[in-house]
Amino acid sequence: MKTIIRCAVILTMFIMPLCLHAEYSDHRNRNVDSLEHVLKTQKLEGKELYRVYSGLMNGYLQTNAEKSCYYAKLGIELAEKKKFYNGLYESWKTLGLQAYGSCMYDSAQHCFDKALRATEMMKSNKLYNQNDIDNNLSQLYGTLGNLYNIQGKLHLALDYYQKALPIFKRHGWKESECILYYNVGELYLELGNYKAAEENYKKALNAGIQTGDSLMISGPYSGLAMTSLNAGKYKVALNYAKKSVVYYENHRDEELESLLDSYVLFSRIYHLGFNDLTTAQDYMTKALQLTEKADAPTNVSDAFAQQAALCLARKEWTKAIEWAKKALEANDQDPQHNIGLYKTLANAYSAIGNTIETQHYIDLLHDTMEEQSTTKYQSALSEMEVRYQTLEKEAQLHDLEQRHRMSKLQNWLYIGLIAVLIIAVVVIILVNKQRRRISNMQSRLQGEADERTRLGRDLHDRLGGILTSIHMQSSNDEIQKLSKQATEEMRRVAHHLMPASLKDKGLATALRDFCRANATVSFSHHGQDLRLPEQQEIMLYCATHELVNNALKHANASHIMVQLMIDEEYAAVIVADNGKGFNPDEESKSMGLRNIRERVELQQGRMNISSSSAGTEINIEIPL
Numbered sequence: 001m002k003t004i005i006r007c008a009v010i011l012t013m014f015i016m017p018l019c020l021h022a023e024y025s026d027h028r029n030r031n032v033d034s035l036e037h038v039l040k041t042q043k044l045e046g047k048e049l050y051r052v053y054s055g056l057m058n059g060y061l062q063t064n065a066e067k068s069c070y071y072a073k074l075g076i077e078l079a080e081k082k083k084f085y086n087g088l089y090e091s092w093k094t095l096g097l098q099a100y101g102s103c104m105y106d107s108a109q110h111c112f113d114k115a116l117r118a119t120e121m122m123k124s125n126k127l128y129n130q131n132d133i134d135n136n137l138s139q140l141y142g143t144l145g146n147l148y149n150i151q152g153k154l155h156l157a158l159d160y161y162q163k164a165l166p167i168f169k170r171h172g173w174k175e176s177e178c179i180l181y182y183n184v185g186e187l188y189l190e191l192g193n194y195k196a197a198e199e200n201y202k203k204a205l206n207a208g209i210q211t212g213d214s215l216m217i218s219g220p221y222s223g224l225a226m227t228s229l230n231a232g233k234y235k236v237a238l239n240y241a242k243k244s245v246v247y248y249e250n251h252r253d254e255e256l257e258s259l260l261d262s263y264v265l266f267s268r269i270y271h272l273g274f275n276d277l278t279t280a281q282d283y284m285t286k287a288l289q290l291t292e293k294a295d296a297p298t299n300v301s302d303a304f305a306q307q308a309a310l311c312l313a314r315k316e317w318t319k320a321i322e323w324a325k326k327a328l329e330a331n332d333q334d335p336q337h338n339i340g341l342y343k344t345l346a347n348a349y350s351a352i353g354n355t356i357e358t359q360h361y362i363d364l365l366h367d368t369m370e371e372q373s374t375t376k377y378q379s380a381l382s383e384m385e386v387r388y389q390t391l392e393k394e395a396q397l398h399d400l401e402q403r404h405r406m407s408k409l410q411n412w413l414y415i416g417l418i419a420v421l422i423i424a425v426v427v428i429i430l431v432n433k434q435r436r437r438i439s440n441m442q443s444r445l446q447g448e449a450d451e452r453t454r455l456g457r458d459l460h461d462r463l464g465g466i467l468t469s470i471h472m473q474s475s476n477d478e479i480q481k482l483s484k485q486a487t488e489e490m491r492r493v494a495h496h497l498m499p500a501s502l503k504d505k506g507l508a509t510a511l512r513d514f515c516r517a518n519a520t521v522s523f524s525h526h527g528q529d530l531r532l533p534e535q536q537e538i539m540l541y542c543a544t545h546e547l548v549n550n551a552l553k554h555a556n557a558s559h560i561m562v563q564l565m566i567d568e569e570y571a572a573v574i575v576a577d578n579g580k581g582f583n584p585d586e587e588s589k590s591m592g593l594r595n596i597r598e599r600v601e602l603q604q605g606r607m608n609i610s611s612s613s614a615g616t617e618i619n620i621e622i623p624l
Contacts, residue, residue: 093112241262267280302327346358
């Protein structure tokens with residue numbers, strides 16, 4: 001069985017070059033004591049004072065976060081007063097790196113945005129040239145790519161990598177090129193695409209070898225070790241891991257977190273590849289000693305998780321539980337990492353016969369996997385492949401532009417212009433056709449919404465009045481009872497056709513009310529409590545209403561589950577039942593399902609149907 005190895009997406013040494021200088025510069029050996037002595041004994045002003053702040057904020061970057069932030073804030077204050085835009089950029093960037101290293105991603109984003117704005121101000125100042133601006137932009141693009149990468153926002157990560165690579169190629173910054181390829185490899189590894197990950201690690205290794213810097217090749221070797229382990233090539237993985245760890249062991253103080261990751265990797269190779277639990281534990285003993293000094297929650301949690309796995313393999317159930325819980329306490333922000341820990345805890349509690357805790361972690365496992373099982377990752381994978389191919393082509397095109405003569409370049413430009421004109425004509429035709437289709441569909445949807453509202457009002461006012469009259473005038477108890485039940489059912493149907501709460505309080509409230517009206521239907525809402533555009537809320541409500549009614553009428557289901565998920569990028573509705581199911585290939589025979597799919601596609605969304613004799617699940621997702 002292949003096992004996905006979870007590791008920190010960005011190693012500390014690979015954050016540093018992209019975030020400090022496009023051309024790698026090692027700040028770790030700066031003499032911060034001497035700089036602090038200068039600050040205390042000399043009266044400095046202007047640029048001389050800022051240079052000392054810069055040396056201290058960068059010198060303490062990896063060794064003392066509090067002091068690094070302190071001098072960065074002093075740098076911001078001075079740079080704003082003196083309009084040192086490059087200093088303003090560097091100081092905000094340093095604060096962003098500290099927030100990044102502490103997993104405070106929103107704060108890091110804020111600081112990097114400030115650094116970008118400072119770089120924009122450099123463009124209008126004659127003191128700075130294009131190389132200065134390129135240097136800053138490439139650093140920030142790479143760093144923002146890493147930031148989105150580690151948060152799982154893959155399409156945004158690739159956007160920023162795409163912006164950074166041509167700058168690296170243009171200036172011949174092999175160190176930064178190496179780091180970028182490494183981070184793209186990490187991204188593919190996170191997705192489980194080991195072949196693509198291996199290709200990018202090899203590109204990173206090739207660029208790193210050209211730099212002549214042993215630091216640059218250690219990360220790619222580590223990445224190749226992980227891809228080989230996941231591919232079942234255990235001897236190859238061990239060989240790569242041995243090459244990777246050399247640099248880290250020779251720089252233990254500076255590369256503590258990377259060395260910690262390497263020992264965990266060795267433990268996994270011996271555990272999963274050779275079933276050598278003794279050697280695996282020896283490496284974990286070394287790793288656990290390093291966790292006492294490490295200040296990286298992700299790396300520490302990963303080490304604790306591996307120790308829990310070893311205890312589980314030795315059937316030390318109580319110890320496995322203790323280490324797994326310590327791993328969650330260290331860092332529970334990564335759902336994919338948590339899935340492995342929930343499995344460990346469920347297995348360990350099951351082994352000692354604690355059914356309550358076993359069920360608790362099985363439920364957590366189920367909920368987390370359900371959240372991760374949407375089509376978001378698959379769509380991100382496809383998008384990533386397209387965008388990254390574009391990135392490579394742009395970089396290659398730039399190299400060709402430098403080698404070819406101007407006459408040949410002009411020929412290509414003429415051909416490209418003709419192609420663009422042809423494409424533009426085709427696009428205009430398709431856009432006009434699509435606009436007509438969208439206009440017709442929107443009119444139809446609005447008509448359906450108005451008809452639902454009118455029908456609900458007529459049911460309530462007309463039929464309701466008739467039933468009330470029957471109830472009032474009849475002296476027969478049975479008729480009165482039936483007319484009262486019919487009135488209540490009519491009011492329920494009329495209300496849920498197009499409830500007022502949909503417009504007043506939003507989609508989540510309307511769906512919750514609708515589901516509560518039927519004992520066999522449950523509702524849950526995940527994500528943010530956002531209001532969607534009116535047309536999208538109406539479409540999702542009507543689609544859910546129809547899917548639930550279909551399940552009630554045709555599926556013979558005893559339970560129906562409705563889930564609503566909303567975040568800043570998309571909204572999704574899942575309707576699942578435990579009924580008899582149907583053949584999704586016969587969707588064309590169902591007018592209702594065809595209509596729902598058309599409405600979803602109008603909103604640039606998608607609908608997926610999964611059905612068997614055990615039940616049916618229909619997923620609707622639309623971008624916001």
